[in-house]
């Protein structure tokens with residue numbers, strides 16, 4: 001026999017137990033849900049390995065340095081100047097080696113620099129630009145993409161860039177890399193507006209063609225890749241550059257950085273703008289110091 005108040009109290013106790021049990025169950029369910037959600041986010045946000053891509057520019061004038069560049073380990077791309085003596089043989093050699101070939105498209109620089117044959121000039125009309133581009137493309141076999149040689153004048157000109165990028169787009173499957181020979185370039189914007197798969201270079205490795213300077217630039221390329229996921233460098237087949245790349249490229253795996261094909265890097269950056277976060281490649285780059293400190 002239970003008095004009504006005891007019964008009421010008993011019911012309250014039972015209800016409280018049920019209620020607390022329910023809260024416990026709810027907590028377990030919520031905690032489990034949060035755990036699964038956290039694990040999902042953790043898996044989704046696990047950063048992809050940092051990657052770099054390298055273009056060797058100005059290929060075609062010299063055979064031996066060109067072949068030495070092609071022998072560098074990994075999937076580099078070789079951007080070949082049209083109308084140069086070894087353009088075809090080096091493009092074929094790169095292709096045979098499983099490397100990517102690009103057209104290094106000459107574009108008019110500001111005064112004082114010699115552009116060489118096959119160049120696009122600001123005095124050309126649309127038809128002349130198209131014909132010159134078509135000839136340049138036809139001169140080099142196995143082309144996967146295009147980047148500009150020089151061009152500090154022409155790449156500032158919106159109309160010419162719009163025409164050129166539309167013409168490159170009309171050649172199926174090509175990508176474009178803005179070499180950024182001037183900060184005022186509109187080439188990448190024009191390429192994107194034309195619907196091209198396109199990106200820009202981050203760093204020149206050998207503007208100063210001395211081993212120590214190239215090593216610093218290479219370390220900055222690695223730091224940039226770690227900061228933004230990818231980094232794209234341009235270098236040239238010069239003795240100091242080749243010597244440094246032969247030394248430094250095999251060290252990338254130990255740094256947790258992978259060398260990937262240029263075409264893949266362009267496609268990734270074109271599809272995912274967060275991989276191109278507008279770090280100033282020539283400004284302060286956290287982590288760039290000391291990457292190769294173990295070396296003298």
Ligand SMILES: [Zn+2]
Pocket residue numbers: 057058104148149150
């Ligand atoms: Zn060049």
